Amino acid sequence: MDAAPTVIADRISAIVNSMTRSEKRIARVLLARYPAVGLESVTEFAKQAEVSAPTVLRFIAKLGFGGYPDFRRALREEIDESQLNPLTKPRIENIDAGTEYGNELLGVVRSTLAELDMGLVEKVTELFSDERRSINILGGDLTTTVASHLFFHLRKMRRLVFSLPATIQERADRIVDLGKRDIVVLFDIRRYQADIIKTARIASQKGCTVVLFTDQWMSEASEVATHVFRARVGTSSPWDSLLGLNAIVETVALSLDRRLWSMVRPRLEVMERYKVDLLDQETTSTPPE
Amino acid sequence: MDAAPTVIADRISAIVNSMTRSEKRIARVLLARYPAVGLESVTEFAKQAEVSAPTVLRFIAKLGFGGYPDFRRALREEIDESQLNPLTKPRIENIDAGTEYGNELLGVVRSTLAELDMGLVEKVTELFSDERRSINILGGDLTTTVASHLFFHLRKMRRLVFSLPATIQERADRIVDLGKRDIVVLFDIRRYQADIIKTARIASQKGCTVVLFTDQWMSEASEVATHVFRARVGTSSPWDSLLGLNAIVETVALSLDRRLWSMVRPRLEVMERYKVDLLDQETTSTPPE
DNA sequence: GAATATATGAAATTTTTATAACATAAACGG
DNA sequence: CCGTTTATGTTATAAAAATTTCATATATTC
Numbered sequence: 215m216d217a218a219p220t221v222i223a224d225r226i227s228a229i230v231n232s233m234t235r236s237e238k239r240i241a242r243v244l245l246a247r248y249p250a251v252g253l254e255s256v257t258e259f260a261k262q263a264e265v266s267a268p269t270v271l272r273f274i275a276k277l278g279f280g281g282y283p284d285f286r287r288a289l290r291e292e293i294d295e296s297q298l299n300p301l302t303k304p305r306i307e308n309i310d311a312g313t314e315y316g317n318e319l320l321g322v323v324r325s326t327l328a329e330l331d332m333g334l335v336e337k338v339t340e341l342f343s344d345e346r347r348s349i350n351i352l353g354g355d356l357t358t359t360v361a362s363h364l365f366f367h368l369r370k371m372r373r374l375v376f377s378l379p380a381t382i383q384e385r386a387d388r389i390v391d392l393g394k395r396d397i398v399v400l401f402d403i404r405r406y407q408a409d410i411i412k413t414a415r416i417a418s419q420k421g422c423t424v425v426l427f428t429d430q431w432m433s434e435a436s437e438v439a440t441h442v443f444r445a446r447v448g449t450s451s452p453w454d455s456l457l458g459l460n461a462i463v464e465t466v467a468l469s470l471d472r473r474l475w476s477m478v479r480p481r482l483e484v485m486e487r488y489k490v491d492l493l494d495q496e497t498t499s500t501p502p503e
Numbered sequence: 504m505d506a507a508p509t510v511i512a513d514r515i516s517a518i519v520n521s522m523t524r525s526e527k528r529i530a531r532v533l534l535a536r537y538p539a540v541g542l543e544s545v546t547e548f549a550k551q552a553e554v555s556a557p558t559v560l561r562f563i564a565k566l567g568f569g570g571y572p573d574f575r576r577a578l579r580e581e582i583d584e585s586q587l588n589p590l591t592k593p594r595i596e597n598i599d600a601g602t603e604y605g606n607e608l609l610g611v612v613r614s615t616l617a618e619l620d621m622g623l624v625e626k627v628t629e630l631f632s633d634e635r636r637s638i639n640i641l642g643g644d645l646t647t648t649v650a651s652h653l654f655f656h657l658r659k660m661r662r663l664v665f666s667l668p669a670t671i672q673e674r675a676d677r678i679v680d681l682g683k684r685d686i687v688v689l690f691d692i693r694r695y696q697a698d699i700i701k702t703a704r705i706a707s708q709k710g711c712t713v714v715l716f717t718d719q720w721m722s723e724a725s726e727v728a729t730h731v732f733r734a735r736v737g738t739s740s741p742w743d744s745l746l747g748l749n750a751i752v753e754t755v756a757l758s759l760d761r762r763l764w765s766m767v768r769p770r771l772e773v774m775e776r777y778k779v780d781l782l783d784q785e786t787t788s789t790p791p792e
Numbered sequence: 793g794a795a796t797a798t799a800t801g802a803a804a805t806t807t808t809t810a811t812a813a814c815a816t817a818a819a820c821g822g
Numbered sequence: 823c824c825g826t827t828t829a830t831g832t833t834a835t836a837a838a839a840a841t842t843t844c845a846t847a848t849a850t851t852c
Contacts, residue, residue, distance in 0.1 A: 229625060230721075236829075238721070239726065245721065246720040250582045250583045253542050255808080255809060255810085256809070256811090257809070269829085269831075271811070271828090272830090282809085290539040293538065293539045319616065324830095325553050330605070356655065358655075366647075449757075451757045456753070457746055457750055457753065462804090463819060465605065514818080525801095543838055546838085556801090557800075557801070557841080561799090570840075570841080571841085633839070641823080685848090
């Protein structure tokens with residue numbers, strides 16, 4: 215009967231939307247510190263979720279447990295099992311009628327990653343690791359969000375990361391200073407943008423290393439690009455999906471993070487400190503009465 | 504200070520040779536089913552080790568704990584740390600880790616979509632279809648790119664779509680004008696941002712409809728949100744993945760596109776015409792020789 | 793092989809925890 | 823807005839768990 219080795223957390227996740235206010239609180243606290251909070255006493259659990267103990271009890275009763283001890287026993291069993299096969303649990307996915315498009319999106323990610331050349335990822339990682347080179351990122355109309363995502367990650371890991379302006383005028387002002395040392399990263403998928411292709415040409419002419427993220431049909435910019443990543447973007451809908459591009463970006467970011475970890479970690483810590491300082495200043499800036 | 508994250512199991516292993524017969528039994532049972540047995544009651548623990556409860560108590564007292572509850576608390580803390588602290592996440596430095604990570608990303612998308620409540624998508628589509636309501640979008644530090652992605656799509660399909668400013672001051676200026684008619688869309692995943700949670704609270708108080716995109720652990724903003732989408736974000740890497748969130752955004756966008764199709768198509772055509780006009784103007788603006 | 797020290801367990805006691813019963817508040821449908 | 827249903831919290835009670843006490847067993851030393 216209970217063939218599916220359902221993790222309690224998943225069961226909760228699945229029904230969280232049909233929960234009452236307090237129940238959601240309980241679910242949130244439990245999922246956030248799963249499964250540890252569940253192993254505390256009801257009273258403690260309830261306190262953390264800012265509800266009363268009986269509410270927690272009713273919550274776990276709804277999940278089908280015979281009582282709080284029963285619930286804890288189940289959690290302990292999960293811990294036991296997870297020891298034997300860590301994280302390798304097969305996830306049996308529940309198929310919903312409306313997830314046809316979901317399967318398409320999944321397909322976009324799957325084929326993009328399957329076709330992804332890890333050697334290229336390595337090479338670009340190598341390239342991005344060189345902190346003497348500047349990295350200049352530019353996305354198109356639709357892809358600007360993915361470009362920002364890459365920008366965000368690179369920015370956290372190293373210096374000299376910039377985003378090229380979207381307006382032609384400002385961009386021209388910036389391109390003029392680019393040279394052999396500099397890297398230009400472009401995003402261009404169908405409904406290819408002339409200005410991006412031209413930017414690629416100019417950058418290439420000036421000796422920049424050009425990295426292009428495009429779709430399977432490849433923007434014209436690929437003619438001059440040094441490195442080209444291709445993602446699947448097509449779905450049955452009129453809108454292209456950015457999931458594939460995003461997947462590549464995250465893979466590259468992770469690869470870079472692995473390589474630069476020893477430098478990135480201290481950098482992040484310092485950033486964190488500055489952030490706290492900046493926030494502090496904000497609160498103390500009020501003049502005394 | 505507590506630089507070494509002393510695992511209790513290791514401490515026990517280290518001194519197992521200087522133990523009495525019963526103590527060794529206890530140690531053996533505990534290590535075999537670590538840490539689950541320790542989370543049962545003393546009586547149960549004792550029974551499994553085939554010793555008496557007081558013997559177990561003396562055992563854990565020798566380990567330096569103030570009592571059995573104290574011991575269990577320590578075990579729970581270990582569970583918390585091992586699962587949630589991003590810095591403790593196992594870092595697999597494998598060469599072929601790229602593919603492995605790809606599978607993880609795929610998993611993020613799959614489980615996000617599997618857990619996606621299509622009824623909720625419907626409801627939010629309905630909500631977004633009402634052109635009398637304004638839509639105000641705000642993302643967090645990391646999620647701002649996904650927020651932009653949603654912004655892009657909604658912008659194409661309807662009027663009254665805005666993005667809320669990132670700076671507190673400007674945002675306050677904007678929030679003051681929001682009311683019952685308005686929709687506030689927020690993105691907040693772990694390392695939850697206080698300013699976003701507060702924005703949610705204020706918006707809710709002002710009678711806005713609040714749509715939240717968060718992770719499986721759910722930002723506190725979920726307490727006041729009208730609709731909550733939850734995505735998977737966790738991977739084995741120290742960085743969270745946005746693919747799940749993106750998948751939800753694209754699904755919502757498509758759903759909206761289907762519903763508003765008859766209005767969206769002409770709108771897009773007009774936009775296209777204006778775009779061409781604007782570009783024309785740009786090229787002809789050069790004064791003749 | 794006693795005398796002593798140490799380890800262990802059974803039973804009693806104290807404390808904590810889980811739950812039931814009731815009261816109040818919030819949400820809902822007309 | 824009303825009455826009704828549902829959700830939540832408070833208080834009281836039962837159950838259980840943890841701990842202490844003390845008796846008994848086992849090992850250790852001379």
